[in-house]
Amino acid sequence: MADITNQSLNEIIEKVKTKKVSSTDLTKAYIKNIESAKKLNTFITTTFDQALDKAKEFDNKPNFDQLLPGIPLAVKDLFCTENIKTTAGSNILNNFVPSYESTVTKNLWSNGSFLLGKLNCDEFAMGSSNETSHYGNVINPVGDQLVPGGSSGGSSSALAADLTPATIGTDTGGSIRQPASFTGTVGLKPTYGLCSRWGIVAFASSLDQAGPMTKTIKDCAIMLESMSGFDEKDSTSINKKKEQYSKNLKDNIKGLKIGIPKEYRVDNMPKEIDELWEKGKKILKNLGAQLIDISLPHTKYALPTYYIVAPAEASSNLARYDGVRYGYRSKQGKDLIEMYEKTRSEGFGDEVKRRILIGTYVLSSGYYDAYYLKAQKVRQLIKKDFDDSFTKIDAILTPSTPSSAFKIGEKMNDPVSMYLNDIFTVPVNLAGIPALSLPAGVDKQGYPLGLQLIGKALDEQKILNIGYAIEKNCGFKNEIKKWWS
Amino acid sequence: MVVMSKEKFDYFIRGGKGKYEVVIGLEVHAQVLSKSKLFSGSSTKFGAGPNNQVSLIDSAFPGMLPVINEECIKQAVRTGLGLNAKINNYSVFDRKNYFYADLPQGYQISQYKNPIVGEGKVLLDMPYGSKEIGIERLHLEQDAGKSIHDMDPSNTYVDLNRSGIALMEIVSKPDLRSPDEVNAYIKKLRSIMRYLGTCDGNMQEGSLRADVNVSVRKEGDKKFGTRCEIKNVNSIKFMQMAIEYEAARQVELIENGKEIDQETRLFDTKKNETRSMRSKEDAHDYRYFPDPDLLPLKLEQKLIDDLKKSLPELPDKKKERFIKEYGLNAYEANVLVSEKEISDYYEEVAKLSDKKLAATWMMGDLFAMLNDKGLDISKSPISAKHFAELVQSIKSGEISGRIAKEVFEIMVESGDNPNKIIDSKGMKQQSDPKELEKMINEILSKNKDKVDQYKAGKEKLFGFFVGQVMKLSGGKANPQLTNEILKKLLKG
Structure with a gap:
């Protein structure tokens, strides 16, 4: 039998439905891959026994009408999973086993899939390289x-290395799109409120949004359809009818108006990124779309705004990790205050501490107006830039990142240069609108590069369609050699 | 502030260098009456075992999100309307950040810049007239849990049952000037909220607590003095004691040429003194910011209008009506509307009996008995219907006031209706003039010497004859008739 794990989710679903492969065999194939890929350090926790039980259960009583029939899925370890350890990549949650299931994962399971394991991530989703995880850095299968x-x-790593047929991540400032871009995969950050935040370890509540990470646009549509939906337990959840993204996926984009924002052409951007962007424009033009130059004048303030708003919310969201009720508690400490200090000093890593400090500072009396309040005002202006543009255009095309994947350790001692990697992804989170990254080319080293499509709120279908059209015409193929096994 | 002086207001601290006025503002924390907490589905019932009413939200587990309990919002709006206050169509929930073991989230969700209720007013009836106390605002917030330090010598225990319960913080303007006014203000607030059914006002269970802000200034000064905040006082008596102590302390500092530090103080109920808790320099920086987990609260005008229409009659209105409809004086009306249950009881009695006499007997014997037994009127051993029958028996002359007191006692013990008691014990008043005349003649003939003395001018003896009649009749002789007949016969 040909290796099923290097196929797309959509192809795998077809094979399950036509009984060419059983859920059990499929699950075993992924378990085999995962066991031979320990070098990549993608998993914090695996749930093989449970997955095999679920697969068997499915095979005994299959329901092929589901969106994800008998599909094993690994998910980011930021989603709380019932009775399965959930760490958020942090030492402070090293022993935390939730008694509840996040709404998003619950939605996936109710569509026929089951858990394969929990995937490594930056500590509390704070990072752009997966190097801040307490459980060690993850290696990109690309190199x-x-x-x-x-x-x-x-x-992103597990997906690109065929360790899961699809996966989900969370995106606060680019945490889905940037890793997708670095690994030659597709990642979508939905409209804020489309996927419930209930049961996801919070980083910055007004920016966090869960989304799919897949090998193809079609897979992305299937996953988004499976995971999204109104949730009364999340007050910021959007109450709207569910859409059938995969059924409505089409590659005819004739007549669509695509905005090209001049502010995304930044200084010192590698030539290859510029060439990739040109390639994207050309494809769209050839498919009958109309390219329109636009301006998003407040783009340059997005990164500083983000690095005020996100740490401010994080400093408050992370206050609950105090060693009192769950998670890590330092054995040192003579009194309550000292117990807090030691627990949090030992429990949190450097990047998390840095952001808690920044966040505490910008909310402090005397600094609030100058930082937090001003950032909120700028955030409104950034949103307005997009709103104004979307009266004239259907979607925006930009590069996903200003570079391809960088070397491990290269930016760890230079937080600002690390933060700059999010420069194209952050504005979208501030505006609460959807955006996807899809692989469209490689740089001269052969590392994948992504294009970003930005839509107006709740216009996921449209950017998926445009992405579908680009995917069919850009000739990108992820050539990953399994050097690790 | 309107003071229509009847008697003069006179609460000042007298120092060696003059008279000082005491300025008081209250931040009352009133627990919202609701089945579940402000942002979770946990029960709010008092008295459950430790940590038995705690959801994942109340204990701030990772990924848990607050969802506003609509009933708590409605209760806050009702209370705002009851305080004649402006209801804000737009309000915002903020996070107040600080670390404490009984604050699981590491922040309290409260309302800071945009509260749900704005300015309002409360009217107090003081002996020197009616006084208006301004309300600055009312906002909703979460209660914290409880730290228990005395269960174990080296550990603190935490009970999160209260964590997340909805509180209304009602902030007054600094309009109060004496412990008596504070007493009247708290009782009035409590009464309004109990009428509305928005807070049970139970201070023993902690449903009503207050932070008390106290400052003093020389009589006639326009500028306020430096204030101190006395935290979390949970009875009116303690509030009054704390104010008296604190005002005297501040006056002493001023008299000795010392500065008053703006600080937070605690009232030690055992030593009857306030002590510094933290100074202004040590004050927390709460880093308030809008809670990103909750959207701003937008109230539709229709909801507010509907709630307004469904409000019950409140004490001030009811008092006016009692004066007009039942012919009560202001004092009686005030007492009888102070609690909704009392006013309901009174109205039931007044419908079936003499309105004025009913008021007198309720405020006299009934209240004394309830007070004695420590019972609320809702638990009264005498039903309103029976009480009305008793009042009617007095009014019709069937029994005398003195006998009525005896009947009342038996009613309390047996719960029987008064007519049954009067009949079975033969307590009916002797009001037949012929019978009475016969009885009186008998007494007069037995006491000829006394009759002569009376006639000679010793009029005090009249009481003796009345006493004899009462003795002979077993207390049942109609006193009015007895008087009339006695006078007539003694003249003859």
Whole structure:
């Protein structure tokens, strides 16, 4: 039998439905891959026994009408999973076993899939290289010295290395799109509120959004359809009718108006990124879309705004990890205050501490107006830039990242240069709108590069369609040699 | 502030260098009456075992999100309307950040810049007239849990049952000037909220607590003095004691030429003194910011209008009506509307009996008995119907006031209706003039010497004759008739 694990989710679903492969055999194939890929360090926890039980259960009583019939899936370790350890990549949750299941994963399971394991990620999703994880850095299957991107680096790496047929991540400032771009995979950050945040370890509540990471656009549509939906347990969840993204996927984009924002042409951007962008424009033009130059004037303020808003919310969201009720508690400490100090000093890593400090600072009395309040105002202006543009255009095309995957350790001692990697992805989170990254080419070293499609709120179908059209015409193929096994 | 002086207001601290006025503002924390907590489905019932009413949200597990409990919002709006306050169509929940073992989230969800209720007012009836107390705002917030330090010598225990329960913080303007006014204000707030059914006002169970802000200034000064905040006082008596102590302390500092530090203080109920808890320099920086897990709260005007229409009659209105409809004086009306249950009881009695006499007997014997037994009127051993029958028996002259007291006692013990008691014990008043005349003649003939003395001018003896009649009749002689007949016969 040909290796089924290097196929797309959609192809695998077809094979399961036509009984060419059983859920059990499929699951075993992935388990085999995972066991031979320990070098990549993608998994924090595996749930093989449970997965095989579920697969058997499915094979005994298959329901082929489901969106994800008998499909094993690994997910980012930021999603709380019932009775399965959930660490958020942090030491402070090293022993935390939730008694509940996040809404998003629950949605996946109710569509026929089951859990294969929990994927490594930057600690509390704070990072762009998966190097801040307490459980060690993840290696990009593209090259043994490369980071897989972050924070959903375990997810992107596992997907590209055929360790899961599809996966999900969370995206606060680019944590789905940047790792997708670094690994030659597809990643979508949905409209804020499309996927429930209930049961996802929070980083920055007003920016966090779960989304699919897949090998193809079609897979992305299937996953988005499976995971999204209104949830009354999340007050910021959008109450709307569910869409059938995969059924409605089409590659005819004739007449669509695509905005090209001049502010995304940044200084010192590698030539290859510029060439990739040109390639994307050409494809769209050839398919009958109309390219329109637009301006998003406040783009340059997006990164500083993000690095005020996100740490501010994080400093408060992470206050609950105090060693009192669950998670890690330092054995040292004579009194309550000292117990807090030691627990949090030993429990959190450097990047998390840095952001808690920044966040605490910008919310402090005397600094609030100058930082947090101003950042909120700028955030409104950034959103307005997009709103104004979307009265004239259907979607925006930009590069996903200013570079391809960088070397492990290259940026760890230079946080600002690390933060700059999110420069194209962050504005979208601030505006709460959807965007996807799809692989469209490689740089001169052969490392994948991604294009980003940005849509207006709830216009996921449209950017999926445009992505579908590009995917069919850009001739990208992820050539990953399994050097690790 | 309107003071229509009847008696003069006179609460000042007298120092060696003059008279000082005490300025008080209250932040009352009132627990919202609701089945579940402000942002979770946990029960709010008092008295459950430790940590038995705690959801994953209340204990701040990772990924848990708050969802506003609509009933708590409605209760806050009702209360705002009851305080004649402006209801804000737009309000925001903020996070107040600080670390404490009984604060699981590491922040309290509260309302800071945009509260749900704005300015309002409360009217107090003081002996020197009616006084208006301004309400600054009312906002909703979560209660914290409880740290228990005395269960174990080296560990602190935490009970999260209270964690997340909805509180209304009602902030007054600094309009209060004496412990008596504080007493009247708290009772009035409590009464309004109990009428509305928005807070049970039970201070023993912690449903109503207050932070008390106290400052003093020389009489006539326009500028407020430096204030101190006394945290979390849970009875009116303690509030009054704390204010008296604190005002005297501040006056002493001023008299000795010392500065008052703006600080937070604690009231030690055992030593009857306030102590510094933390100074302004040590004050927490709460880093308030809008809670990103909750969207701003937008209230439709229709909801507010509907709630307004469904409000019950409140004490001020009811008092006016009692004066007009039942002919009560202001004092009686005030007492009888102070609690909704009392006013309901009174109205039931008044419908079936003499309105004025009913008020007198309720405020006299009934209240004394309830007070004695420590019972609320809702638990009264005498039903309103029976009480009305008793009042009617007095009014019709069937029994005398003195006998009525005896009947009342038996009613309390047996729960029987008064007519049955009067009949079975033969307590009916002797009101037949012929019978009475016969009885009186008998007494007069037995006491000829006394009759002569009376006639000679010793009029005090009249009481003796009345006493004899009462003795002979077993207390049942109609006193009015007895008087009339006695006078007539003694003249003859």
